Amino acid sequence: MATVADAQRDVDHPPREDIRLAGVLAALADPIRMRVVRELAAAGTTKSCVAFELPVSKSTCTHHFRVLREAGVIRQSYRGTARMNDLRRDDLDALFPGLLAALLLAAGTEVDHA
Amino acid sequence: MATVADAQRDVDHPPREDIRLAGVLAALADPIRMRVVRELAAAGTTKSCVAFELPVSKSTCTHHFRVLREAGVIRQSYRGTARMNDLRRDDLDALFPGLLAALLLAAGTEVDHA
DNA sequence: CATCTTGTACGACAAAAACCATACTACGAG
DNA sequence: CTCGTAGTATGGTTTTTGTCGTACAAGATG
Numbered sequence: 001m002a003t004v005a006d007a008q009r010d011v012d013h014p015p016r017e018d019i020r021l022a023g024v025l026a027a028l029a030d031p032i033r034m035r036v037v038r039e040l041a042a043a044g045t046t047k048s049c050v051a052f053e054l055p056v057s058k059s060t061c062t063h064h065f066r067v068l069r070e071a072g073v074i075r076q077s078y079r080g081t082a083r084m085n086d087l088r089r090d091d092l093d094a095l096f097p098g099l100l101a102a103l104l105l106a107a108g109t110e111v112d113h114a
Numbered sequence: 115m116a117t118v119a120d121a122q123r124d125v126d127h128p129p130r131e132d133i134r135l136a137g138v139l140a141a142l143a144d145p146i147r148m149r150v151v152r153e154l155a156a157a158g159t160t161k162s163c164v165a166f167e168l169p170v171s172k173s174t175c176t177h178h179f180r181v182l183r184e185a186g187v188i189r190q191s192y193r194g195t196a197r198m199n200d201l202r203r204d205d206l207d208a209l210f211p212g213l214l215a216a217l218l219l220a221a222g223t224e225v226d227h228a
Numbered sequence: 229c230a231t232c233t234t235g236t237a238c239g240a241c242a243a244a245a246a247c248c249a250t251a252c253t254a255c256g257a258g
Numbered sequence: 259c260t261c262g263t264a265g266t267a268t269g270g271t272t273t274t275t276g277t278c279g280t281a282c283a284a285g286a287t288g
Contacts, residue, residue, distance in 0.1 A: 174246070177245090178246090
């Protein structure tokens with residue numbers, strides 16, 4: 001369960017108005033990070049970092065999640081030792097209408113054809 | 115006017131099926147290249163490299179146009195000494211429906227709010 | 229408390245990217 | 259033919275990025 005201590009360990013996220021399109025695109029241009037976003041969108045709920053089973057080391061994993069967070073693509077919060085990740089769908093849709101949907105669709109069809 | 119010699123100087127473009135979403139996103143994550151694409155979309159026609167008046171040197175300019183071409187975002191062809199550039203709207207729309215429109219819209223609203 | 233699980237911090241490294249200057253090619257115009 | 263214009267090629271520098279390993283921190287669990 002999330003505790004008060006968890007909340008204090010929480011980390012900074014850019015406010016909605018600071019999210020830049022260039023940052024979002026750079027974040028999603030990496031295949032590992034795009035995969036994370038796709039799995040997050042498919043799940044529809046928060047997922048811990050370890051749940052993704054990414055083919056990289058722990059520290060690289062931390063790096064990728066930080067890039068996604070600083071770009072404003074995901075929201076992170078602690079729950080015990082786990083860091084839960086969550087798509088910032090609301091903010092992205094408000095800022096860039098249709099973009100997330102088009103990106104997820106594009107990524108999906110590309111995988112299907114591979 | 116375009117000549118036979120012009121055609122022989124033409125350069126390789128990736129076929130539609132080789133265009134990767136990651137490459138397109140990486141290409142568009144650079145502000146200079148996004149600006150080129152936006153101006154191309156707004157113009158609706160081909161434009162020579164020099165017509166963009168980009169704030170970088172000639173060689174850097176060549177570099178950015180090559181990245182866009184190799185990502186499959188633009189088509190280039192010679193006309194005299196000028197290299198004409200053209201958005202690959204048809205291919206992008208076929209591969210990634212709605213993506214280009216969402217990107218252009220997003221880039222446009224971002225500039226408006228700046 | 230001891231230990232396991234999760235994740236972070238830091239330092240290092242190689243590869244890629246963005247940039248420039250210089251030298252060059254190719255076409256067009258005088 | 260000569261010169262100007264448009265762009266390429268090459269090679270260099272600097273910055274950024276993706277990756278890792280090691281050491282550490284904090285909560286969960288025995």
